[in-house]
Amino acid sequence: MTGPYSCCSCIVFVHSVSVDLNNDASLVIDIPDALCERDKVKFTVHTKTTLSSFQKPEYSVQRQHEDFIWLHDTIVETEEYAGLIIPPAPPKPDFEGPREKMHKLGEGESSMTKEEYAKMKQELEAEYLAVFKKTVQVHEVFLQRLSSHPMFRKDRNFQIFLEYDQDLTVRRKNAKEMFGGFFKNMVKSADEVLISGVKEVDEFFEQEKNFLLDYSSKIKDATAKAEKMTRSHKNVADDYNHISGALNNIAADNNTAFKKHLEKCAEVFEKLRVSISKVEDRMASDQELKLTELLRYYTRDIQAAKDLLYRRARALADYENSNKALDKARLKGKDVAQAEENQKQCLQKFDKLSESGKKELTSFKARRVVAFRKNLIEMTELEIKHAKNSVSLLQGSIEVLKSN
């Protein structure tokens, strides 16, 4: 692990807290609890700190998703942090999937047996819970990246976010009026052109630039494809659910001489539902958590790295402009001192951005490699586990059917 930051930000899902991000006991943050009210999720942000800048050693506050976005935006707007990779904002909680399913379930209620309905409802609740867990963790990781960074953890607004025991809504609205999100909007449209247009003297940044531009489009594509793949997998798991339900109905509905035989079949089919449908579902979920979420997160993180490059490129452009202005001033013989001062400041800013940018990008690579490694290993181990489980369940069922 290179770089000055001793903690490596590994993204850990499924298992509760990212131990790695909370290495430093002086500021420990977690989201132990969250409430889902209709469309709004209320996160309970819990802080434990030994830092003197905080008034109390422990806090517990309620925050909404919009509060996280506000915090992210204020950090992005802060000039001081221009040379840092700003941790990407957590995406909005998306309950669209389970909500759609719940709707379908409600519509199809009349055509299902009571047991089918109960089963589907159960699965729907599990899905809701999964989305819930995901969104909690992605919000948690955002805060933990801030708390584990020597500069961000000292941020005034961050502290307010953690400490302020009232609703942040009013503050948020005021902030919006002040900044108007102008910086963010600018970045989106111009960045690729500006970054690629910069005449780079620094080998390191030249390489990084080429890498990030290419990687960014590739990882976006990989994320999209992974999402499609996971969705198909879930559809297959769903189908198996319906199939075993239907098989069950057929087996149960026969009071012929073969009733006992068919009852045994019904048992087997129920086991099959677990071994095929549930296992497929878990395989799909784990693949999503370990692979798709990983790709999603790093797509956002790569964007944050690109934003850093953009800011540096803009600083370079400013510096070059200030040089031109100085030359012009010298030619005209007017405002030379001012132009010189301006040029000096631009150069300083650019140098500062380059220096901190280098550190950030280097540690970013290390972070990325570690995260990929961890998640790929975990995903592979889980897939193997599920497949082995499925094999033994299937073989058990085959035995039972053959012995009949």
Added chain:
Amino acid sequence: MSEERDPAALEAEDDLFVSAMESPEAARLSAEDISPSSNGPKAEPVLLDDDPDDPDDLFAEIDEDEEESRDTFDIQISVSDPEKVGDGMNAYMVYKVLTKTSLSIFSRDEVCVKRRFSDFLGLHSKLASKYMHMGYIVPPAPEKSIVGMTKVKVGKEDLSSVEFVEKRRSALERYLLRTVKHPALLKDPDVLQFLESSELPRAVSTQALSGAGILRMVNKAADAVNKMTIKMNESDAWFEEKQQQFDNLDVQLRKLHASVESLVCHRRELSVNTASFAKSAAMLGNSEDHTALSRALSQLAEVEEKIDQLHQDQACADFYLISELLGDYVRLITAVKGVFDQRMKTWAKCQDAQVMLQRKREAEAKLQHANKPDKLQQAKDEIREWEGKVQQGERDFEQISKNIRREVGRFEKDRVKDFRVVIIKYLESLVHTQQQLIKYWEAFLPEAKAIA
């Protein structure tokens, strides 16, 4: 027996195929030749009428034979090597039908003949016309598909027409196997001729848009109307129960079939999406500048490619093992329901005959006081005629009821066996897939761990 022609009565399934060549005699259970296009009276069921006191004759025999043949049910049929003959809209596919058997009713151990789709339909039509009205469940032939066939005729060598031909070949094979599994049909001369003789008279009335085809449609419509108006007094609870059961089974099978079709579709999607992801992961690996991670991502892409192939194979199994089988059973159930309908029709005929008899008797009674001796004689003759018909009707009804009971019993046993065999095969295919998955992921794990 009345000369009413009821060709559609023999046909109760979706497949609108009935030979228009059958004669009115076909409706009789007599020992006479059934139809000019079939193979004469050697078909055993024809013996039925000879001994009304022993209607079990046929089945007793068949049961024994069944026992024997189950021990030595040695007949293998394969349908293979589809070949296109001719060009353009007159083209057709010819299939090789290979029969390997040690059964004595066959003239040789191994016979190979060439048949086209309409030959199969012709065979089914003959069997249906001979046996369905007696309550035998005749396995339905595979469905026609104008669209599918046209693509093939026009010469499109693409994937969908290849798949269509394979689907049809497989369906034809299952159809033949199911037909010979039926102990009576196995011995039928038409079946034997189909399997053995090198030349087969072409079945001309199988085209959907022929005059015969239109006649079928009209008859089917008339049939549907009749069904609604016949109200049978069911004295036998068994039949009522079974009918209900089959109605339920029909609904459930269709639901199951729909779910399986959905599975096949989604599995194919999964395969496409996995392949797409594999390519994307490979490109990501190429872009990655950390060497070890780059290599791992490339390996991941390879694993996903292999998994995609697995999904494709599994989708095939999903389809051919389960989905097609379910489709077959949905059609079979329709045939079973058709047989119940036959019984209803037989009952209706019997009722009609009784009504007629009653009328004739009333007419005779009237003529008693009219002093018209020749008319009276005629009336008495007619009464005798109708008494005979009533008797025949009652015997037919008894016989068909008995046959149906046996057929249903056999059908249920076979169904359970069939499903069990197929489900076991399918589960084994799933096991194989999972084991391959384990192999691929276990090979990948050290690559993931090697990222440093």
